[in-house]
Amino acid sequence: MTDAQWESLSNQGVAAAGVVYFLALLAYAVQWAALRDVPVRQAVSVGGRGGGGDTLVDDLPDERVAQRTEMAGRLGILLTGIGALAHFIALLGRGLAADPNRVPWGNMYEFTLSATFVVVALFLATTRRWRLAWLGPIVVGLVLCVLLADVLWLYEPVAPLTEALESYWLVIHVVAACIATGAFTLGGITSLLYLLKARSTKKSGYLARLPEPAALDRISYRMHAFGFPVWTFGVLISGPIWAHQAWSSYWNWDPKEVWAFITWVLYAAYLHARATAGWRGRKAALLALAAAATLWFNFIGINFFSTTSQHSYAEGAAVERTVQQTVDRPLETTSVVVGLGGGLRLRVEPAQEVGVVVGAEGPRA
Amino acid sequence: MTQLDRRPSDDRQATPLPTDLDARGLARWSWRQLTSMRTALVLLLLLALAAIPGSAFPQEDIDSLAVSQWRDDHPRLTPIWDRLDLFSVYGSVWFSAIYLLLMISLVGCIIPRLFVYARALRARPPRAPRHLSRLPESTSYVTDEDPDVVLRRAEDVIHRRRFRVDWNEGSDAVAAERGHLREAGNLLFHLAVIVVLVGVAIGSLFGYKGGVILLNGDEYGFSNGLTQYDDFAPGSLFDPAVMEPFAFRITDFDIDWLTDGPRAGMARKFVAHLDYETEPGAATQQYDLRVNHPLSIGDTDIFLIGHGYAPVITVRDGDGNVAQSGPQIFLPINPRTFESFGVVKAPDAQPTQLGFEGTFYPTFQLGRDADGKLSMPSSAFGDAVDPLVSLFVYSGDVGLDDGSGASVYVLDKSRATQLRKADGQPFRMDLRPGETVTLPDGLGSVTFEGLERWNKIQISRTPGKFIALGGVVTALLGLLGSLFVRPRRLWVRARRQEDGTTLVEVARLDRSSGGDPETGRSELDGIVAALRKDES
């Protein structure tokens, strides 16, 4: 296949994934519509098998309704799986469409495509074991929205990577960041559901059919406990190693790094909070949500608000600023004085003016 | 929470201030507060908060150009920002205060926990609580077997599940414990955090980072010494004696410009071919310096981080003598098209000093203004397809007489006059390679001989980077232990009942943060099944 064919395959993959996720959402809608007015019969025992999950329909009085919801739920999961497959093909196509072939993490569009895939994949991987069927509609709905925004606002044609991105450490770094982002996102969703469920007194409907708050709290802890080491590895090990190779110092307090660090500290605080009397439960969940907010702000926000980030995907801005400064400002005011050869004192432009030259105009992860 | 359920964190809870306190009591109380979990939590949150301004405002040691721009744009706020150290957040007093407090809290937290852990390692599993059936995870069954038989088997079964088991013949219950590695992992993690900070501190205190712009060609070289750098940022305890005495030259530079596709105009595959010696007199070695592939010599790393053009310009003065000749480094002002800015100075020119300032266009083109008229010159492409230098001319004092600090990249025009045409417009000359322009008024001539290239090389020495790396890796390992090892206790009690049967109670206590009732259940079930399998 030619590169152009791969690229259009990728685009078709995204479209197909979108359509199938939408169908999955419809299936979930049918499932939950049937359950909507049926009161949950008995409070699910604490620490027991837990409500929700595969036992969603155990207590339905009407056999036919029970069968219908069960079918719809299964169909939902199946469609989610098919959507994920199309999603994966879309990612693969992006990588194979580039010349030379590469990992599909060259820009925001591709990064978002990857992160959403991880969210779905993690959900599919854990749904049976941890009985997360009730999470299906939320995951699929969220991923669908994000994909839509991705295609509408972030789409970019396939392009080769800039030089600085060609490092296997980058691949490792981004894989880890994507996986952790996926896990933290799921953890954020369950923390939010925990907060809602803990306040809800409803006897029927979506919240009522969720597992007990304690079980929700446990599930979000697990998502975070999985995500945290991966994030640590991605942000504090592979990231600095790559930064050291590409930019000559392993930590630069670049805005993207600062926010990754803030996210890390907040998740560490979440883990502490869960172990501290007085912070367990509600406050810990709030912390998890704050951390998730910084995670996504870093993922998207920084690219638009910060022009100094070396990770900038928002290309034009940084370049324009450099030019603007050089034109607007007489150089002498910003030059630094250093010694240069033979004791002659000369003024030299600060390094960053020249430092942006190699491959800085391309997206960096 | 029962006594048995205690977790390491429970030892370090903040407590209200007692009312009757002497000085020692107060000190002890303060120390307990500082090393409590809640304080750690608050300090972590503060650290996150304190890191934010550094990403919102430009930072001196990251982008000093942006800082001065910000200062100019906000003259009123600047003094306040200066006082608050907002231009160097990560070196500021308040930021340091937070992480130092966190460190003290951390040390104060770890040391007592180390002792507790050492004791716990040697301690026997705690004895069975009186009412096993009251524990959240418990089960029981009745059998005809003798209690001792059951307990002996329990000891064996649990031991095979790699629990530490404690049972004395004659006691009615077996106690077992497993998962000490969790606390070990946790301690390792917190210790490693300290190691990371030490490693980072060593790097920033004893290391340095410098940059140099080096022309390509055998005749230009760099040998590692303070005076050779264009910019140099040493740590506060840096000692120049540690600098390795290497030298290198860039013999050639490869670059590959993309001419089509969505990234047309982008350059890739930068390779600077280096000849280097690790010390004076050593054999010359070769290295292809590429982005992401630094050259390491001793503890020093050499990076390729930039490139640009250096037009070779010859200035002849009014007397026909060569007043200045050679490649002039022009700095890119547009990283995409490599439109570059530079100056040429001829202080020895007669009858008057000459200075030139202007722009280099690798691929010259004329843009169009809003009315569609040809106007703004610009560069269409970064590669030197149709190179052109466009210079304005200054005569008089171009500021090299006194030898004071003046940039090679800046022309001091304060005491020079700009050459103008008869109509008052500035005199501008546009030169392509090989072309010569004669200056008016018999001032001389300028020739654009050809083009050379330069590379920006970054050189850094970061001692302690492997300590920091080792620290994070250790921290990660510790973290895995602390998150995924599940410490738990088990008890099996067997008692003869009045009707002659034996009641066997099995209970389990999960002490991890993510304890899952289902795994607990299945562990309990598994143990009961194993106990009953060999029932006679």
Ligand code: HEM
């Ligand atoms: C640099 C600052 C710190 C970081 C990044 C950090 C990070 C962490 C992380 C990620 C955990 C989770 C592991 C788990 O859930 O078992 C943890 C647990 C813990 N941390 Fe920290 N910590 C820091 C400072 C402190 C300090 C100052 C204290 C002492 C007050 C402390 C005491 C503890 C304790 C006792 C636990 C175990 C919680 C439990 O499971 O009972 N940490 N820490």
